[in-house]
Amino acid sequence: MMQKILDHLNQNFQFLKGKKLLLATSGGLDSMVMAHLFHKLNYEIAIAHCNFQLRGIESFDDQKFVQEYADANTIPIFVTQFDTTAFAQDYKLSTQVAARELRYNWFYELLETEKYDYILTAHHADDNLETFLINLSRGTGLEGLTGIPEQNENIIRPLLLFSRQEIENYAKENKIEWREDSSNASDKYLRNKIRHYLVPMLKELNPNFITSFQKTQTYLQEAQDMVEDASIMVYQQVAKKDGDDIHFDLKQLKKLPNFKSYLYQWLNEFGFAAWDDIYDLVESQSGKQVFSSEFRLLKDRDSLILSPINFVDKEEEYFIDENQQDVKIPLNISFCKVADISLVSNTTIFVDADKLQFPLVLRHWNEGAIFQPFGMEGKSKKVSKLFKDEKLSLIDKENKWLLYSNNEIVWVIGIRQDERFRIENTTKNILKIQLE
Structure with missing residues (x-):
């Protein structure tokens, strides 16, 4: 097994050499073998142990066991304790999901604070098979059948090519001690039922089932890779970023x-x-x-x-005083007195300042809003109808702002000015309002 893991690391994980590795170590068979292997191969490692406090004194005995192993082999160790049950209740999670969230959040925190490069976990081929069967039983796409990835960003799983039996044989040959988790004997969890009943039956039908399964997963992963390649090419024809x-x-x-x-x-x-x-x-x-x-x-x-999802507060309002020259929130709008009208556009309007009542107000569009569109000679129109004419999506509508004077719309910002505030021959004070 030592030569096999060495060849595997040299072929697939050469980048781990010279890096600081954080080994997730529970005290069980798999993680103790992983710790032994990477210690013997002279990688720069540290042990990270989580005490989830789910099995009473047994959890603390696991913690003590891992601590003593690290001390005996002069390996740096980080230990933490979680009130997993309380966390699961507070966030309405299953115990297993809660433990996973707590564990990985802490691992990532250690990577950052202690300057480690990668997290190594001791998942193996039997874990992969169990995950495959769990996903299969629940209904899944091709991606769910490709199993546990060997690398997911900075999480590395170097033992996936080994079966549980290979790992146990190596541990016995090298007199590696480990702790048995009593919860593994329980059939309370789906994974344990699959481990205790279904997997042994499959291995009985085919003694080389794990090897055959690993080949199947390789083929499935190759198929998934082809699907992803095709998906990317078609995506470029169908999708557009806005x-x-x-x-x-x-x-x-x-x-x-x-x-x-x-x-x-x-x-x-x-x-x-x-x-x-x-x-x-x-x-x-x-x-x-x-x-x-x-x-x-x-x-x-x-x-x-x-x-x-951006939840829009329909009651949100912003007030603009008479002497205010610009607004930065929620939009970047400028106000200035001018002598003449220049080019009018969707982003620039000119209004009769004497017709305005301050403070002006910026509000989100609401369904019943009505205004008199510029150029329609006093005819009223629902803003929602304007949006329909402009072919705005619901998302665009929700994000539109309206400028009000005394509860009358001055401007559907970026689209249309209101007729009531237009410049006339008698206008003395012209206000230019511009969306930057």
Whole structure:
């Protein structure tokens, strides 16, 4: 096993040489073998041990065991204790998810504060198989069947090519001691049920099942790589970036023989789960939306618009005094008295200053807002109808600001001035208002 891990590291992880490595070490078989191997290979390592306080005195005995191993081998060690149960209750998480969040948050903190380069975990081939079966049982795409990655940014899993049996044999041959986690014997968790019943049956059917499974995962990963390559090429034809938003052209999307697969590839990383609802958006009416925790997908005419969720406070207001020359928040707007009118545009208007009542107010658009569009000779129009004429998406509408004088709209900013404040032959004081 020593030669096999050495060849593996030289072939795939040469960049670890000379780096400071933080080894996640629970005291169990896998992590103790990993610590032994990297210590013998003279890597610069430190041990990080988490006491989750889930098994009473047993958890503290694990902590003591790992501490004594580190001291005996002169390996730097970091230890922390978590009230995992309380954390899980506070954030409404399962114990396993809570422990994972606590563990990795602490690991990343150590990387930063102690200047380590990589975190190493002792996941092995049997862990990979169990994860595959868990994902398969819950329903997953191709990505969920490719298993645990050997590297995920600065997390490295160097033992994935070894089976649990190989690791145990090596530990016994080299008289490596480890601690047994009593919770591993429980069938309370799905992973343990798969480990105790399903995996042994598969190995009974095929003694070389782990090796066959590793080959299958290699093929699945190659297929996933091809899917990602195709996804990137098609994405460039269908998607267009617009600030923080991404617009997907539905006409181009629907030409694809299997557009649902592409949507899954493009949107999966944004935390969406309601995939049937997303696929239905393609044929839905404009205005329909699907949400993840941080993003939304909006159907807008011939587009799907992906955008971060920015909750708009409709009651938000900003006041502008008579002598104020510029506004920086929420928009960058300047005000100045001028003698003559120059070029009018969507971003520059000229109004009769004597018709204004200060303070002016900046407000978000609301559904019932009505104004008299410049050039329509006193005819009123709903701002929502203006937005429809301008073909604004719901997202654009939500982000539009209106300038008011005494509850009358002076300007739908960036689109249209109100007729009531126009310059006339009798105007004495001209105010130029410009959106920078």
